[in-house]
Amino acid sequence: MHVYIRVDGSTSIGTGHVMRCVLLAEMLIQAGAAVSFLMRTGQGHLCDWMEQKGFQVFSMREGTFTQSEDADEVIAILNDQARLDWMIVDHYGLDEQWDNKIRPHVRHIAVIDDLANRKHTCKLLLDQNYAPNFEQRYDSLVPSSCQLFLGPSYLLLRPEFLHIRQLVRKRAGNIERLLVFYGGSDPTNETMKVLEALEFSRINGIYVDVVVGNANPVRSAIQEQCARLNFQYHCQIDYLSLLMDGADFSFGAGGVTMWERCYLGLPSVVTIVADNQRESTEATARFGAIWNIGFYDDVCVQDYVNVLHRALINPISMVKMSERALRLLGNSTEAGMHPVVKTILEG
Template sequence: MKVCIRVDSSEQIGTGHVFRCLTLAKQLRDQGSHVTFAQRVQNGALLSYLREQSYEIIELDGASDWDEEKDADHFLQQIDKDFDWIIVDHYQLSHVWETRVGNGLQARIAVIDDLANRKHDCELLLDQNYFRHYENRYMKLVPDHCKLFLGPAYLLLRDEFKHVKHSSFGDKRILVFFGGSDPTNETEKVLLALEQSEVEGWGVDVVVGTANPNRDKIQKEVARLGYHYHCQIDYLADLMSRATFSFGAGGVTMWERCYVGLASYVTIVAENQKQSTMDVDAFGAVKLIGWHDDVGVEEYVHALREAFNHEEGLKDIRQKGWDLLKSSRKSDIHPFVVEMLKWKSNER
């Protein structure tokens, strides 16, 4: 079976979409499928990283006058005609793109989404997020024949998380990670807050991705403060399991922290994270600090003080995270992939 994944990454978009698609790509490849990625060429795009993982790449135009119709036409010009499935993980692509590409290739369309804010023309749709009444979010947005995979039961877990130990309170460690690009530079705010706080006796792990434009400056600051710097790692699950609490953004890694049982203070760094983060905070599985423009060094200092003085509160947060994701499937093959593999013909 041949599969193409249409997904982007950049300094502005971040890298979370690519990494969750990599989880599917690896499972598909393990089952004998040939997987290709199609990405726009932009600053911070993970093209080299994907090549290092031995995936074929179709490079798409990164021009600023981009729209989904132009993208669909360019995609159809660049791609072979014999793909069975196209997986789409992109907030700016809708049923317009999916219909154009699906008909042009006679391929099936599978969508990964978080927003439920536009129509889709697809056979499968996956939204792993927790929202209040998430079961009804895609009513009237997908065709009647579309099979839905909704909610935390369908969490896309990378291999490193499948056998990870739950977070421990014994190590006195703080984890700082705001995604692969950290577009609002929350990491530096937290470093300033840590310097102003009493953290003697605590270990601090600071993680960045290669898409983070401030990574060199952060590395120097982390070294000056005597903390531990990690860049583009494949052992994040281990760091999470060793941490007492963490600072991070919403999105993919928020669910990973909940799964591990790591209490986290969360800053919303993008509009698409807003509602799900607020709903998870209301559930009690994270502690929301606020929208990034409203969060400064003082707010992070306050969060540190609260974490140091209220251990029971951290335990409550991590228990709620476990409760939220206790139904997450731990099978080697995600049900989304199983459903794709059932289709033997490439006729749409």
């Protein structure tokens, strides 16, 4: 079986879409499928990094294209391939118009989405987010025959997260280690704002891990700031789960890593850095699994100072947040083949 994945990542888009598709690809490959990626180039793209990881990547032209133009370029690539089983698309700019043009060239289409704001013609749809009425919000957007995998119980998780969850520690609420991570590109530069807040707060006796990706355009400045403040700097790592497990509190964005933090019961303050994160972040905050500090445009350094102070003096709140996060993600796939992978393989 050969699976193709249409996804993009860049400094402006971020890397979350690519990272969750890489995880799904690794699961499929482990189960015996062949996987290829179709990705546009551009500032902060991850094509080279993915090729270094061993994936076959078809690099598409840099720029902005209509759905029809995008589909034409994909079809030109597919026409040179011998086997065309599944096309997985994880892209907010593509909908049923793109699907319908691709359909004659592949057996099945699968969609990964978060927004539930456009129609798709697909056999399978995955939305692993928690949101109001998440089980019904695609009812009018996909064919009745589409298999839906909705909610945190279908969270895509790397094996190390599953292992750590089995051994996850009960958090005492005291903060001795902080984690700062705003995604691979951090287009709103929240990392620097948090570093300023930590410096202003003059925290003593607290170990700080700061994580960035290769797509972060100011990573060198962040590294210099970390060295000056005696914080530990990490770039494009594959051990984020260990840092989450070791941390007592975290600063981060919404999206995939918010769910990973919740899965390990890590208390965190979440900044909404894109409109597509708003609904799930607000719903998760209402559940009590995170603190929502708001949309990045409205968040300043002093806000981060204030929320850190609030966390430091409220260990009971930290314990309760951890418990709520674990409860929210309690039914996530713990072992065995992920249902989406199984469905794709059964084709």
